[in-house]
Amino acid sequence: MATTVRLTVGQATVRFLAQQYTERDGVEHKFVDGCFGIFGHGNLAGLGQALLEAEVNDPGALTYRQARNEQGMVHAASAFARMRNRLSTLACTASIGPGATNMVTGAALATINRLPVLLLPGDVFATRVANPVLQELESPAGYDVSVNDTFRPVSRFFDRVWRPEQLPSALIGAMRVLTDPAETGAATIALPQDVQAEAFDWPVELFERRVWHVPRPVPEPAALARAVEMIRSAQAPMIVAGGGVIYSEASEALREFAEATGIPVGETQAGKGSLPYDHPLALGAVGATGTTAANRIARDADVVIGIGTRYSDFTTASRTAFQHPDVRFVNVNITGFDAAKHAGVPVVADARETLVALTRDLAGYDTGADYREQARALAADWDTTVERAYRLGHEPLPAQSEVIGVVNDLSGPRDVVICAAGSMPGDLHRLWRTRDPKGYHVEYGYSCMGYEIAGGVGAKLASPDRDVYVLVGDGSYLMMAQELVTAVQEGIKIIVVLVQNHGFQSIGALSETVGVQRFGTKYRYRDTTTGRLEGDRLPVDLAANAASLGVEVHRARGIDEFRAALRQAREATGPVLVHIDTDPLVSAPDSESWWDVPVAEEAELDATRAARTAYEQGKAAQRDYL
Incomplete structure (x- = not known):
């Protein structure tokens, strides 16, 4: 029986990716569900040829889809991964040069949003025999630098395969990061264009079906006990549900926890939908773009239970949302980095598993009928506001x-x-x-x-x-x-x-709050009299x-x-x-919240000076949660 198979680096990459699966809760998912690609000289003969060969010889193994913009295809892959709760994704390949760097913005988006996306940009010649090749960045600092090094700070994993022997470790390293819920983001494997087309004798084990088990870490008992103790001491707690609730498929566990304890739920942008909008304990959005219901509860909350949130500035209204003088935080998160924020009690664990454990260990705790009714009434008032806006x-x-x-x-x-x-x-x-x-x-x-x-x-x-x-x-x-x-x-x-x-009417509205009078936000002809962009549409x-x-x-x-x-x-x-x-001058209902966007400290414009005064008033409510 053959122990090796001779394939190019491109062919080996495609064959490996087609055999990767994830498993959670006993259910398996094909992890790399297909590959977007735009081809140029840097990837056509390698990955392009390999995808064609796979399409002809093994249809459906790794479906190729054509894209029109390299950044766009990475966005599509991120959205795909988000909808699949990070258990599946798409790969993206582009040529060296502008094709590759067009994907950098998409990589940043995937990493910031903790979404697994695999990027396979072409790269310069490993042999350097034809240097400088078309679209090569020549750096006097060293010949191993290429434009693909721009992926390093926006990727959770980066490797460059200078020799075929390096491919297995690069592929397995990327898969480790992509399937780790605490580490996931963009994974970039840069593939020099000559190496992509180079043949090698690969061990057959590399192409066997491989299942990556996505864990549900349970809360450490001592950490859970500390969280329970803090929540039991709360008189006016609230939950901030983030994207981790959705990705963990913890919505039902969240509902049971909220109903058992009477703790109302506010939602971040990524966590919106954690509870149905009409649930009696659903306060809706929290923070700078939040509802009055969530923000009024947040203002007086003495314990904030963050579940799967990274506490962005919008969620905390730039650290003005939680105004209780002794507010404390319990942070349930799959990553220790986020769990430690705001000097909170960290519970580094899966959201669903932790919610189940908290429901069990908080048996008998209840915020009381009055607090439940307050949350329900505030949410009902906001829903009336929504109906008027509709x-x-x-x-x-x-x-x-x-x-x-x-x-x-x-x-x-x-x-x-x-x-x-x-x-x-x-x-x-x-x-x-x-x-x-x-x-x-x-x-x-x-x-x-x-x-x-x-x-x-x-x-x-x-x-x-x-x-x-x-x-x-x-x-x-x-x-x-x-x-x-x-x-x-x-x-x-x-x-x-x-x-x-x-025009850019969102920034137009923001510019008024910082005293910049919608400058540069309208799509207008240049006025020949004033020389400004204030002519006709x-x-x-x-x-x-x-x-x-x-x-x-x-x-x-x-x-x-x-x-x-x-x-x-x-x-x-x-x-x-x-x-x-639409009319851009009609604003949505006010959230009774604030967002920190600095205003010029010195200005001749009256509008800017007035905006600075308002900014300093908002800034006065800002605080560190230490």
């Missing part, structure tokens, strides 16, 4: 909140809303009525403009039985709409709602652009036409876009 009836152009309301009304309980940047994520966090743990998909770790459409493609690939609604502003659409072509090519039905407000037609890419397009004038158009869009079989103009 039915605002603003003329002549609708408010963004009305658009959100129509999408929420017409979407199914298991459908997915996707967004990433602009004012829409904040409005969605406050206003979206989430009914399913996977129904809310807003990328707010990196808040990357351009994620939305590519993310919609990845989410639909991961969950084809759900409708995916992509809410995107014109500014973000212009950043990256190319993956609409991928959706057309693959027959991927995503429903894109394009909100046209003629640009005649940009993004609906026509989408139609030119092969997308079914509906134009809506007003909220009634939008509702009718969205109903039509739901019946589409491929990608469809609904275009609507």
